[in-house]
Amino acid sequence: MELFNCNVANVLVVDDQVSNIQLVYQVLHNDYNVYMARSGVEALELIKTQQPDIILLDVYMPELSGLELCCILKDDPICRDIPIIFITSFTDPAQEVACWEAGGVDFIQKPINQLTLSRRVKAHLTLKFQADALKRSANLDGLTKIHNRRYFDEQGPALYSHSLQSNRAFSVLMFDIDYFKDFNDRYGHLAGDDCLKAVSNCMKSVIGDEYTVFARYGGEEFILLVSGQLLPQVRTLIESVCQAVAALKIPHESSRCSDYVSLSAGAVFCQVPELTQLKYLIEKSDELLYEAKAQGRNRVMIKEFV
Amino acid sequence: MLANETANMYQAQVLNQPSALVRMGDNQELYHSTLEAFLCESEELITLIARDVNDLEEGYERSIRGAHSLKGSAATIGAEQLRDAAQTLEGILKANDVLAYQVHVQHLEKQHQAVVLAIQGILKQSSTADLPQLSTSSASEHISIEQLIELLESSNMRAFSVYGEMLLHADAVMLAALEHIQDAMRTLDFKTAAKQLKKYIIGSN
Numbered sequence: 001m002e003l004f005n006c007n008v009a010n011v012l013v014v015d016d017q018v019s020n021i022q023l024v025y026q027v028l029h030n031d032y033n034v035y036m037a038r039s040g041v042e043a044l045e046l047i048k049t050q051q052p053d054i055i056l057l058d059v060y061m062p063e064l065s066g067l068e069l070c071c072i073l074k075d076d077p078i079c080r081d082i083p084i085i086f087i088t089s090f091t092d093p094a095q096e097v098a099c100w101e102a103g104g105v106d107f108i109q110k111p112i113n114q115l116t117l118s119r120r121v122k123a124h125l126t127l128k129f130q131a132d133a134l135k136r137s138a139n140l141d142g143l144t145k146i147h148n149r150r151y152f153d154e155q156g157p158a159l160y161s162h163s164l165q166s167n168r169a170f171s172v173l174m175f176d177i178d179y180f181k182d183f184n185d186r187y188g189h190l191a192g193d194d195c196l197k198a199v200s201n202c203m204k205s206v207i208g209d210e211y212t213v214f215a216r217y218g219g220e221e222f223i224l225l226v227s228g229q230l231l232p233q234v235r236t237l238i239e240s241v242c243q244a245v246a247a248l249k250i251p252h253e254s255s256r257c258s259d260y261v262s263l264s265a266g267a268v269f270c271q272v273p274e275l276t277q278l279k280y281l282i283e284k285s286d287e288l289l290y291e292a293k294a295q296g297r298n299r300v301m302i303k304e305f306v
Numbered sequence: 307m308l309a310n311e312t313a314n315m316y317q318a319q320v321l322n323q324p325s326a327l328v329r330m331g332d333n334q335e336l337y338h339s340t341l342e343a344f345l346c347e348s349e350e351l352i353t354l355i356a357r358d359v360n361d362l363e364e365g366y367e368r369s370i371r372g373a374h375s376l377k378g379s380a381a382t383i384g385a386e387q388l389r390d391a392a393q394t395l396e397g398i399l400k401a402n403d404v405l406a407y408q409v410h411v412q413h414l415e416k417q418h419q420a421v422v423l424a425i426q427g428i429l430k431q432s433s434t435a436d437l438p439q440l441s442t443s444s445a446s447e448h449i450s451i452e453q454l455i456e457l458l459e460s461s462n463m464r465a466f467s468v469y470g471e472m473l474l475h476a477d478a479v480m481l482a483a484l485e486h487i488q489d490a491m492r493t494l495d496f497k498t499a500a501k502q503l504k505k506y507i508i509g510s511n
Contacts, residue, residue, distance in 0.1 A: 013463075017375050018494050019343035023382060025463045026336050034463040038494060046461050060374055089378040111381035113329040114336070 009125050010035060012052035014043040014069065015087065016061045020112075024056060024087075027114045028121065040064030044072065052082060054125055056108070059088045059099065067102045074103035077158075081131070083124045087112065141216045143193055144200035152215035152223060159213050159225050160278040168211075168228040172278075172285040173238055173267040175203070178297040180220040182254035183261065195261060196220065199245055206244045207237070223282070231269045231304060238265050238300050257298040264292040270305040281305065317424040319387075320417075326384030337383075338432055341425045344383050346492060351376045352418055355395070356411060370399045376414075380421070388417040451483065451503065458500035465496060483507065 011032045013024045021036045028034050035050055037043035041064050043055075055073075059066040066086060073079040086099045089110035099107065105124055108117055139151035147155075163170040177183070177199060184192040200216060207214050207224060217223040224241075226234060242263045250261040266288030268281050288301040295301070317323070323337070330336045354372035377392035391414045398406045449468050457465035469491055473484050486506045490499035 017347065017379065018492075019340065019347045019379055019382070021463070021494060022343050022466070023336075023340055025466065026339060029463065029467065035461045036463050036494060036496075037461060042461075050460060060371065062368070062371060089374070089381065110378045111326070111329055111384075114331045114333070 009033070009053040009129075010050060011121065012037065012043065012046065012050070012055045014038075014040065014055060014061070014066070015058040017058070020058065020087070020110075023112060024117065027112075027117050031118070032121070032125075040066065040069035043069060047073070047079060051078075053128060054121060055082055055084045056121070057084050057086055057104070059086050059090060059095065067098055070099075070102040070104060081128070083128050085120060085124060141200075144197050144216055146200045146204050146222075147213070147215040149215060149217060152213060152217065155213045156225055157278060159211065159227050160273065162211075163227040163273045166228075168273075169230060169269065169271050170273040170281070171226045171229065171234045171267060171269045172281040173224040173226065173234070173265060174217065174282075174285045174289045175222040175224070175241065175263050175265045176289055176293065177220040178257055178262045178264055178293075179252065179255045183252055186252075186254040195250055198248055198250060199261065199263075202244050202248055203241050206241050231271075231302075234267065234269050235300075235302060238267055238302065241265070242300060257296060262298040264289060264297045265300045265302075266290070266292050267300065267302040268305050269302065276305060317427055320385060320420045320424045321428070322384035322386050323428075324384075325386075326382070334432070338429060340383055341429060344379055344385075345422065345425055348376060348379060348418060348422070351379070352415060355414070366399065370396060373399060373414075376418075383421075383425070385417075385421045388414070388421050391417045451480070451507065455500050455503055458496040458503070461496050465499075466491070466494070479510075483510070 009032045011028055012035045013021050014037045015021050015024075016038055018038070021038070025034045025036070035046065035052065037046050040061055043057075044064075057066045057070060061069075070084050070086075073082065073084065083105040084103060085106045085108055086104045087108045087110060088095070088099065090096065096107070106120055108120060139147055139154075141148040160170060162168075177195070180192070180195075183195060187195075200222065203222060203224075204214060211227040211229075213223075213225040215223055226237065229237065242265060245263050246258070246260060248261065252258065252261045255262065266285045268284040268288060270276060270281060284303070284305065288303060292299050292301040326340075327334070327337055330340070351372045355369050355376070373392050373396040377389050377396060380386075380389035380392055391410070395407070395410050395414050398410055449472065451472075454465060454468055454472065457468060469484065469487075472480065476484055483503065483506050487499040487502050490496070490502060
């Protein structure tokens with residue numbers, strides 16, 4: 001069970017009134033890191049660099065109102081999960097409805113009761129951290145702790161559309177551990193599990209996080225999506241991954257292509273992603289992986305999509 | 307003694323301290339810091355309400371916002387009559403009732419003056435009663451001016467406590483630098499404070 005430490009939470013207070021920000025700060029400063037913005041525009045700017053865990057938002061502000069800011073954040077995939085509590089002195093039920101509809105999770109009525117403020121913030125932070133932990137856990141492969149197929153199915157298309165929108169080259173790489181069934185038969189399934197863990201962690205350490213999606217695709221198959229890298233860079237990356245795994249020198253007596261655990265890989269590089277579809281590129285890289293296996297394994301087959 | 311009692315009765319009429327203190331967990335220091343913040347802010351709100359109402363639509367909108375903000379600030383410190391006056395004025399402004407506005411804005415200003423006097427009385431009493439300061443940062447904590455700039459640039463409210471702490475322990479040179487950003491700190495304009503502080507440091511080197 002993951003433990004939560006709310007004390008490291010970042011709370012953002014957005015209010016055009018200095019006294020309100022100070023009051024909230026005085027109540028919360030012993031428990032959280034409190035950041036502030038004096039307008040909706042200032043808040044949008046700040047959120048780019050200081051991702052808050054929760055936002056306390058005044059409804060009535062000049063230029064960009066709290067309701068408008070809330071709608072903008074709820075439309076943004078990166079900010080959508082940040083809970084927003086409205087701080088309001090409105091008594092009009094229609095305004096209350098507008099706050100719920102904008103995406104707020106709760107209200108704190110002005111004048112602020114310090115206990116209500118601190119308890120509500122704590123309650124929503126706890127819920128947020130629990131939801132985050134569940135999401136992390138649902139997206140990780142239980143054995144190897146790298147991302148799983150579910151994560152790939154969600155994030156793969158997102159990275160692909162990002163490539164399409166920004167007109168960046170896109171590659172799909174598939175890897176398979178050579179003669180893994182024979183490894184399990186020779187050394188047992190527990191040793192097989194250890195092998196999978198070692199190989200996946202090694203691959204992860206070679207592959208960067210930026211503009212990539214890396215996941216366990218099936219039993220001993222891994223998939224990697226890379227956005228914005230040119231063909232020579234992709235070739236270097238795929239070779240580095242295979243060499244790093246070979247360098248682990250995990251003995252594999254049942255392998256017919258090496259004394260140690262090795263990888264076969266199939267990859268397709270696409271300079272202009274809008275000419276094709278992600279599904280097709282995955283199929284193509286799978287075919288190339290089979291080709292690499294058919295040619296004796298422990299090798300890389302890479303082609304450019306034309 | 308009699309003067310004190312009269313003053314207390316007067317304060318009780320315009321400020322419902324018990325109710326505000328209940329909301330603030332009976333924290334006197336927190337209440338006093340909120341009163342101080344009210345003193346700084348409310349003058350500006352009153353000016354905003356009075357000045358902008360004649361200034362076509364945009365100014366009108368600002369007046370409504372001013373009345374709305376004053377209503378919230380007054381409620382926070384327990385100034386219930388002022389809160390009610392601001393609420394009424396907000397309604398009058400929304401209804402575009404110019405005649406009623408002229409009468410009511412004067413009433414609001416009177417209420418505001420009464421609250422300001424009451425607050426000044428409370429803060430004066432508390433300064434002689436030697437109340438402990440709000441503990442916003444550890445006294446032993448040593449923070450450099452560069453760290454303060456970093457906190458300001460990241461809009462971290464800790465800059466506010468650190469600033470207060472540094473003011474208390476500053477030598478003459480440091481005090482001059484810190485006083486240079488006093489106005490920006492009062493309005494929590496951290497970006498300007500950081501820029502001014504950097505400029506001041508470069509200028510003094």
